[in-house]
Amino acid sequence: MEEEHGCILPVIEATCRYRSPARYDDQILIETRPALLRGPVLKFAYRILRKAEEGADPTLLAEGETVHVVCDSQMNKKPLPAHYAAVLRAMMAEA
Numbered sequence: 001m002e003e004e005h006g007c008i009l010p011v012i013e014a015t016c017r018y019r020s021p022a023r024y025d026d027q028i029l030i031e032t033r034p035a036l037l038r039g040p041v042l043k044f045a046y047r048i049l050r051k052a053e054e055g056a057d058p059t060l061l062a063e064g065e066t067v068h069v070v071c072d073s074q075m076n077k078k079p080l081p082a083h084y085a086a087v088l089r090a091m092m093a094e095a
Helices: 084-092
Strands: 011-019 026-039 041-051 060-071
Touching: 026 084
Parallel strands: none
Antiparallel strands: 011 060, 026 041, 041 060
């Protein structure tokens, strides 16, 4: 996206809520989904889970969000290219 459309997505805000500790040998799963697309602002939501033993549910370790602004290489706001926006909106509609 950066080379083809001249877009970058700098992070302007990040939050994290810790729910349970992780340990060095834990296998973790990271779930990411688009949560908001409004003009040049894009928000992603995250869940970090400890992989469960067979037959058990995974344990929620942390939840968070990052907020990005679509910019050109000079850090001027610009709209997200339409085909990316369409895919993200479809993903949000599925959730």
